[in-house]
Amino acid sequence: xxxxxxxxxxxxxxxxxxxxxxxxxxxxxxxxxxxxxxxxxxxxxxxxxxxxxxxxxxxxxxxxxxxxxxxxxxxxxxxxxxxxxxxxxxxxxxxxxxxxxxxxxxxxxxxxxxxxxxxxxxxxxxxxxxxxxxxxxxxxxxxxxxxxxxxxxxxxxxxxxxxxxxxxxxxxxxxxxxxxxxxxxxxxxxxxxxxxxxxxxxxxxxxxxxxx
Amino acid sequence: xxxxxxxxxxxxxxxxxxxxxxxxxxxxxxxxxxxxxxxxxxxxxxxxxxxxxxxxxxxxxxxxxxxxxxxxxxxxxxxxxxxxxxxxxxxxxxxxxxxxxxxxxxxxxxxxxxxxxxxxxxxxxxxxxxxxxxxxxxxxxxxxxxxxxxxxxxxxxxxxxxxxxxxxxxxxxxxxxxxxxxxxxxxxxxxxxxxxxxxxxxxxxxxxxxxxxxxxxxxxxxxxxxxxxxxxxxxxxxxxxxxxxxxxxxxxxxxxxxxxxxxxxxxxxxxxxxxxxxxxxxxxxxxxxxxxxxxxxxxxxxxxxxxxxxxxxxxxxxxxxxxxxxxxxxxxxxxxxxxxxxxxxxxxxxxxxxxxxxxxxxxxxxxxxxxxxxxxxxxxxxxxxxxx
Numbered sequence: 038x039x040x041x042x043x044x045x046x047x048x049x050x051x052x053x054x055x056x057x058x059x060x061x062x063x064x065x066x067x068x069x070x071x072x073x074x075x076x077x078x079x080x081x082x083x084x085x086x087x088x089x090x091x092x093x094x095x096x097x098x099x100x101x102x103x104x105x106x107x108x109x110x111x112x113x114x115x116x117x118x119x120x121x122x123x124x125x126x127x128x129x130x131x132x133x134x135x136x137x138x139x140x141x142x143x144x145x146x147x148x149x150x151x152x153x154x155x156x157x158x159x160x161x162x163x164x165x166x167x168x169x170x171x172x173x174x175x176x177x178x179x180x181x182x183x184x185x186x187x188x189x190x191x192x193x194x195x196x197x198x199x200x201x202x203x204x205x206x207x208x209x210x211x212x213x214x215x216x217x218x219x220x221x222x223x224x225x226x227x228x229x230x231x232x233x234x235x236x237x238x239x240x241x242x243x244x245x246x247x248x249x
Numbered sequence: 250x251x252x253x254x255x256x257x258x259x260x261x262x263x264x265x266x267x268x269x270x271x272x273x274x275x276x277x278x279x280x281x282x283x284x285x286x287x288x289x290x291x292x293x294x295x296x297x298x299x300x301x302x303x304x305x306x307x308x309x310x311x312x313x314x315x316x317x318x319x320x321x322x323x324x325x326x327x328x329x330x331x332x333x334x335x336x337x338x339x340x341x342x343x344x345x346x347x348x349x350x351x352x353x354x355x356x357x358x359x360x361x362x363x364x365x366x367x368x369x370x371x372x373x374x375x376x377x378x379x380x381x382x383x384x385x386x387x388x389x390x391x392x393x394x395x396x397x398x399x400x401x402x403x404x405x406x407x408x409x410x411x412x413x414x415x416x417x418x419x420x421x422x423x424x425x426x427x428x429x430x431x432x433x434x435x436x437x438x439x440x441x442x443x444x445x446x447x448x449x450x451x452x453x454x455x456x457x458x459x460x461x462x463x464x465x466x467x468x469x470x471x472x473x474x475x476x477x478x479x480x481x482x483x484x485x486x487x488x489x490x491x492x493x494x495x496x497x498x499x500x501x502x503x504x505x506x507x508x509x510x511x512x513x514x515x516x517x518x519x520x521x522x523x524x525x526x527x528x529x530x531x532x533x534x535x536x537x538x539x540x541x542x543x544x545x546x547x548x549x550x551x552x553x554x555x556x557x558x559x560x561x562x563x564x565x566x567x568x569x570x571x572x573x574x575x576x577x578x579x580x581x582x583x584x585x586x587x588x589x590x591x592x593x594x595x596x597x598x599x600x601x602x603x604x605x606x607x608x609x610x611x612x613x614x615x616x617x618x619x620x621x622x623x624x625x626x627x628x629x630x631x632x633x634x635x636x637x
């Protein structure tokens with residue numbers, strides 16, 4: 038029995054086995070952080086890598102996230118007890134005027150799997166809602182998604198509002214953007230701090246922004 | 250030789266070069282123009298004809314005949330009539346339930362005002378064969394579906410010799426997402442395929458039986474193209490595994506749809522799927538699909554040169570004008586140049602119908618719409634070969 042089996046169970050999307058294996062490892066005295074990082078986070082990183090290279094697809098990402106979530110359900114209260122802090126806190130949502138959410142949901146799952154605390158505001162989110170949530174939860178990053186080209190101006194307006202809040206209110210938050218019509222060039226043009234081409238890239242970008 | 254509109258389309262679909270590439274606007278629900286963009290276009294062209302929506306859900310217009318004439322559009326749309334006596338109803342002005350029991354919502358803040366499926370009869374819980382079988386499915390023999398179909402065909406024939414495209418809504422993926430929930434449908438493909446296949450069979454039954462009655466009403470000899478919409482690609486890749494999931498669970502249903510309509514008419518068949526669908530194209534060819542739409546050239550592996558090189562002799566392309574960058578944010582000159590570029594690649598040897606990648610979106614300036622169609626109409630095959 039080892040965390041390798043937990044890793045394998047996530048990669049085979051076995052949401053029943055993952056929590057059982059975790060309980061067994063805990064009973065064996067394995068540290069909760071070791072189980073999290075070697076069993077779950079590493080597995081989800083591998084899923085993300087395969088997704089980016091095109092050998093795993095959206096359904097498998099969703100199933101891996103379910104398996105990981107089943108494991109996190111066991112670990113979460115234990116992590117809280119140890120006083121472990123999340124890697125970072127991210128407020129996430131789809132911009133105002135856009136109801137699409139599957140891309141955002143995938144990013145949320147991957148970020149949680151990577152150890153971030155994620156506050157998912159859902160879809161059609163006003164700039165003010167993003168800022169208020171960032172303040173309330175002392176977020177490190179606001180992450181915005183959008184599928185519609187029609188909403189790209191809205192994304193720009195939201196980034197500007199956040200920059201304004203950073204300057205004039207008690208807010209200190211980085212901004213990253215993503216979605217099918219978005220690219221690095223657009224992210225740079227609107228003043229975003231980061232961009233993720235897909236969900237795994239979003240995790241990498243979030244990690245980079247935290248470590249910067 | 251003087252080409253009629255229909256001859257132009259048929260030549261292109263047979264991989265021959267007519268005088269110029271055929272042009273489409275509005276032959277189907279995803280090759281048209283959103284209502285917001287349409288109103289701006291009307292004002293720009295001085296058209297005052299009242300707007301007729303093709304679809305409220307997708308916020309799409311039936312472009313007025315005078316606009317189609319202005320742009321030299323070669324195809325015309327026919328589609329089933331409105332279902333009568335079904336469960337469809339408006340909950341409020343931003344929420345609609347369709348005949349399949351799917352709830353569609355929009356946000357007031359979306360410039361384009363189009364709806365997204367947000368709830369459905371099989372959302373949540375485990376999908377079972379019993380749940381699918383016990384559902385009160387809409388009736389493909391509903392008289393509303395054939396209402397006005399023959400009249401529309403006759404109306405088109407009076408206008409001239411145009412290619413007639415029969416748009417048959419739904420399929421087994423897109424409607425499946427709507428009824429089951431996007432994420433659960435995708436997970437069911439891997440974890441619960443038996444029940445999901447039963448759902449897809451029900452959707453396939455409805456589509457096939459609707460096709461049979463509507464084709465009969467239209468007159469099989471009158472139809473040149475049949476178009477249906479699905480959803481297999483994302484910006485960066487396939488939605489699901491093209492080598493295992495698609496051939497095992499979905500392709501047989503698509504094969505049945507295509508073979509049914511091809512047993513009834515000599516029409517070519519077009520499948521619509523956004524995103525990166527390169528890895529599905531051999532499958533599409535295998536089951537008899539003739540045309541791919543909308544050809545999202547900005548998605549992974551969807552470079553027009555690659556598509557034409559690898560599939561151009563066996564697949565036609567309908568769409569292709571960049572809807573994420575050039576059409577909405579370019580200058581009219583850039584739009585015209587891109588149109589000529591795409592024609593020069595996808596249209597060489599025939600096999601291309603000019604259209605934007607998906608419906609013309611709200612932020613596309615009317616000058617760019619005019620630039621696209623005028624460039625397409627002016628750029629003849631003679632020009633293409635003179636500059637080759």
